Amino acid sequence: MSDLDPEEFRRLGYAVVDWVAAYRAGLGGQPVRPPVEPGSVRDRMPALPESPQPLPALLGELDRTVVPAVTHWQHPGFFGYFPANASLHSVLGDLLSGGLGVQGMLWSTSPAATEVEQSLLDGLAGALGLDPAFTWAGGGGGTIADSASSAALVALLAALHRGSGGAWRETGVDGTERVYVTAETHSSLAKAVRVAGLGARALRIVPPAPGTLAMSADALADMLAADVAAGLRPVLVCPTVGTTGTGAVDPVRAVAVAAAPHGVWVHVDAAWAGVAGLCPEHRGLLDGVEFADSFCTDAHKWLMTAFDASLLWVRDAAALPAALSITPEYLRDSATDSGAVVDYRDWQVPLGRRFRALKLWAVVHGFGLEGLRAHLRAHVALAAELESRVVAEPGFVLAAPRSLSLVCLRLAAGDGPTRALLERVNASGTALLTHTVVDGRYVIRVAIGSVATQREHVDALWDALRTGRPDGP
Amino acid sequence: MSDLDPEEFRRLGYAVVDWVAAYRAGLGGQPVRPPVEPGSVRDRMPALPESPQPLPALLGELDRTVVPAVTHWQHPGFFGYFPANASLHSVLGDLLSGGLGVQGMLWSTSPAATEVEQSLLDGLAGALGLDPAFTWAGGGGGTIADSASSAALVALLAALHRGSGGAWRETGVDGTERVYVTAETHSSLAKAVRVAGLGARALRIVPPAPGTLAMSADALADMLAADVAAGLRPVLVCPTVGTTGTGAVDPVRAVAVAAAPHGVWVHVDAAWAGVAGLCPEHRGLLDGVEFADSFCTDAHKWLMTAFDASLLWVRDAAALPAALSITPEYLRDSATDSGAVVDYRDWQVPLGRRFRALKLWAVVHGFGLEGLRAHLRAHVALAAELESRVVAEPGFVLAAPRSLSLVCLRLAAGDGPTRALLERVNASGTALLTHTVVDGRYVIRVAIGSVATQREHVDALWDALRTGRPDGP
Structure with a gap:
């Protein structure tokens, strides 16, 4: 009935760290948003156990039931909403907070x-x-x-x-x-x-x-x-x-x-x-x-x-x-x-x-202010480049002035094709985009800002956008 | 400027797990609530670093600045407010949540x-x-x-x-x-x-x-x-x-x-x-x-x-x-x-x-419903025993009927002595108690319910209460 003793916690903690490391390392190969039917996760959930169960069994359940049914917000191809970064620095800071309790x-x-x-x-x-x-x-x-x-x-x-x-x-x-x-x-x-x-x-x-x-x-x-x-x-x-x-x-x-x-x-x-x-x-x-x-x-x-x-x-x-x-x-x-x-x-x-401050402290400590600025600047630069491509590409329209690392675009062909393009990109699994409406028109938002996003991911997104449009090359 | 790579995360994650294990293992030897002067932590906090700093330096800061200035809610001698358990099972579940992000x-x-x-x-x-x-x-x-x-x-x-x-x-x-x-x-x-x-x-x-x-x-x-x-x-x-x-x-x-x-x-x-x-x-x-x-x-x-x-x-x-x-x-x-x-x-x-459900799942999975019931029952039994001792001890008054694992007591000698007793116990560092007021009288609450609390800790508390009162033996 007792909590984990320090040695068990150490052993199981390492296993969880390994699981997280493997999850993050494998993200690029996952579809950003896998197709999931409503109710499918609930249908697979086990009953609450009467007796204590070993942690590896829980990790197995995560692999089988949870990971295939989450939207991978830490994926480098996540351009939806605004990215909600959980950098690994901050994850460790939050673990310290949990440990102190x-x-x-x-x-x-x-x-x-x-x-x-x-x-x-x-x-x-x-x-x-x-x-x-x-x-x-x-x-x-x-x-x-x-x-x-x-x-x-x-x-x-x-x-x-x-x-x-x-x-x-x-x-x-x-x-x-x-x-x-x-x-x-x-x-x-x-x-x-x-x-x-x-x-x-x-x-x-x-x-x-x-x-x-x-x-x-x-x-x-x-x-x-x-x-x-x-x-x-x-x-x-x-x-x-x-x-x-x-x-x-x-x-x-x-x-x-x-x-x-x-x-x-x-x-x-x-x-x-x-x-x-x-x-x-x-x-x-x-x-x-x-x-x-x-x-x-x-x-x-x-x-x-x-x-x-x-x-x-x-x-x-x-x-x-x-x-x-x-x-x-x-x-x-x-x-x-x-x-x-x-x-x-x-x-x-x-x-x-x-003790939320610990995860924030871990971020500032681990990246340094310089590192944080470098991240912001890299995302802004990638967005500026994407903006140029949108402006230069026939059939594409910049739907609003670029703001920092957010680029809003649509197809000149209209709302239907723009929505179809967004859905096609999302269905491909390589990127996740969300939309808004500007002046009554359906608009694709590209929010660059995931900690894992590099040039190659924005390049891949642009390829998907260019080739995915109904009249694409 | 990039986030930790999986190998770095693994290595540093193990270090944080070790830190948490050592913190929890050493809790019994810490005063539950160390004396801290307002402003003393802020005075010791370093400036935000410009460049990235190694994680061990952060752990060092925690040891020097933070740990000596937190109230140890996971301490087995924590009987204040209601205990806010962060069992190690739940800490691992929360780490999974952070990892998924x-x-x-x-x-x-x-x-x-x-x-x-x-x-x-x-x-x-x-x-x-x-x-x-x-x-x-x-x-x-x-x-x-x-x-x-x-x-x-x-x-x-x-x-x-x-x-x-x-x-x-x-x-x-x-x-x-x-x-x-x-x-x-x-x-x-x-x-x-x-x-x-x-x-x-x-x-x-x-x-x-x-x-x-x-x-x-x-x-x-x-x-x-x-x-x-x-x-x-x-x-x-x-x-x-x-x-x-x-x-x-x-x-x-x-x-x-x-x-x-x-x-x-x-x-x-x-x-x-x-x-x-x-x-x-x-x-x-x-x-x-x-x-x-x-x-x-x-x-x-x-x-x-x-x-x-x-x-x-x-x-x-x-x-x-x-x-x-x-x-x-x-x-x-x-x-x-x-x-x-x-x-x-x-x-x-x-x-x-x-994804808060993961920490809850980890708890139910790791303890099992049986294990959770055993915890609740053990705390209730310890409280019932403490209640009997209070009732039997001259000079002590049960201030309200025991409710599950919560025992409310005061000294017959009045509010001043009761408050002095609470302050003496808290100052000793072996336990933390908080108070309430019942029918206009100052009352000590003993909330038994920390995951780490065992019979020996309640026994030690009772000794501190008995011997700590102004007219104590």
Whole structure:
């Protein structure tokens, strides 16, 4: 009945490491997304065993049942959604976290879990060129949320609390609150608005500046003024740096200027693109973030860190605890009462939290900032090359300006052929692509950014695209 | 700039496995909670490196900076809060998840991630004796949330949507909603009410039945009727099976009977105690759960599974997606459109999700249901013995009836001596205890349930308690 003893753990741990090594080494030979029928995995799952079973039997089940039915997100041919990298550095960092098995809900429940996270987020704020106001020394601070969705939700809650003059905790929302996004903003903002009890009617869709997919700051200013005049209360605006659809970049500085007169919280969602700020040549993307109230970018997308690791910085370190703290007797302790420490449970919805900072630390330690920049630059260069090919190839259309490592394309022949092309490439197993819709047209997104993706994989993708189109050579 | 190659990963992975094995093996010799000054870890953290650093240097930093400053939750002398087990079986399961590195947000983004989870939750529903209505075949279904806090939140959101006749998604909350708990209910319910925009005024504290700490179903019935008569809308009641303070058990069946006439959603929070349902002799605790709308118990507490793994079952599989689904173009796919699959992103606030089911599977596989029952029973037996000692020892008072493996005690000499005793034991480093307040009195909680805890550790704790009191022998 007891847990593995250290010697068993060592032996079985080596076996699992070997299994992972073999899985990763063999990825290139697997179809990125194998064909799977709904229910087929459930049909093959064994009943829960009454007696303990040996680990190798579990590994066998994985080989037989699981591996043939997962989408291989770590595959070098993964160009869908945005790649969610689980670099092997980060996998080892996460194993250290599992080994320690600590709970970082309060500072006192594991001081290092809190302080390593604070330190890393301060360091990354510097590396990204964020305003020092977002660091702990500057009166703000960073945290690791599970996802950009959750980061947006807590930013909204802090905004609601601040916008209510502190009444929100007691009386809730009143139906006059309004939140400003664009049609390209990630759906997590609409979800946050819903979760927060505002309903879809609270969501204002700011139109794009003419000829772009980016928020019009002028239109925002007009909408804010009109809503205030109508007795409504603007609480939050979310400019996006790198939308999911096409990588469009809202003008953060101008948005912040429009928001300021009304005291509206500015939350910058840079889930995918924000990490590019590590490279000085891309730091212009973050222009104006110094005027935002909160800024989010995902380490678990392009920063090589296994999900979940969304980085959230706020300008006012008191804002999230003011909105979210609740201290029952069983969570009271002298460190918290002293006010000298940060309790990260007050920065999130869940109470418990893993030591997520270790996987992030392992990534920065193992790649170094130079290595991370090299990755970002390599992906951007590959995307630029693909963009050139698309532009030069008859029958292909660049559907939106390239944004960093995201290329959006379609066939001149129309939606049907474009969709057929995507489906043909995906069915081939050599690459995985996903789509969006731009100006009413079906568009293929090529998101380059998997840690394993090299030139040869983008070349192979281009060949598949060129030869796969209905009228292909 | 590239990630570890398979051979490097193998070599470094073995080193990390060795590090974890040594950490766990050495735990008994560490103080459970070492003394740490606020800021001391941050002061020692190195700057982010520009160039890649070797992994052994990171392990060295952990030994120097982190290990001396974590609370050792996996220590056999950990009796605080509720133990959050990260059994080594589960650590290996989580390593497999990291190795695969897949995203299970949609069925199509990794079919096995969804279906293994569905299958395991069905199997565990059976092993816990839950009503088949909570299984996928029965029209309900289970999911793994990150925490009981998040499970309570999504249950509340589903309740709000259902209670509004479907208007909630569009119009939000209206201030008439009410949620029913007791003074002993976990603070996550108050947090969920706040997050959902209801404000603290929406929270109704149902008094206990006389002479108990458990909810009075009669009082609940009266409050519901009075609120409805006053034009308010009761939406959710949360009976707890095993409160955090003392392990009290609300009468789920009677609560459900009181809630039924008003169509109120019944969410059972059995975060700690629910897993005891694996043992037939404790299954009475779950009496009445068959009438609930949702039921939550944490695998990451007493079921040996590394955080985060909170198990949530709902009776109506459509309830959470009805409240939470949003499908932008870039998340549309044919599997989702077919309606034949479950997209777990619609069961939670975040979009992304790890393959959490693997660590749970590794636990059930490695211990077997027999092994899990043996663990639970051993902890309950140790607690019963401790309870007898407390009752028999002059100067000690049993502060609440023992609940499974939770013993609450105080000194007859009063709050000051009881608090001093807790602090003395914690300072000794041999054990970690936390406290609560019962009937206005300071009470020491002894939560037995760490996977490593054996008789000798409870014996040592009792010696420390007996000899540590101000008037001790």
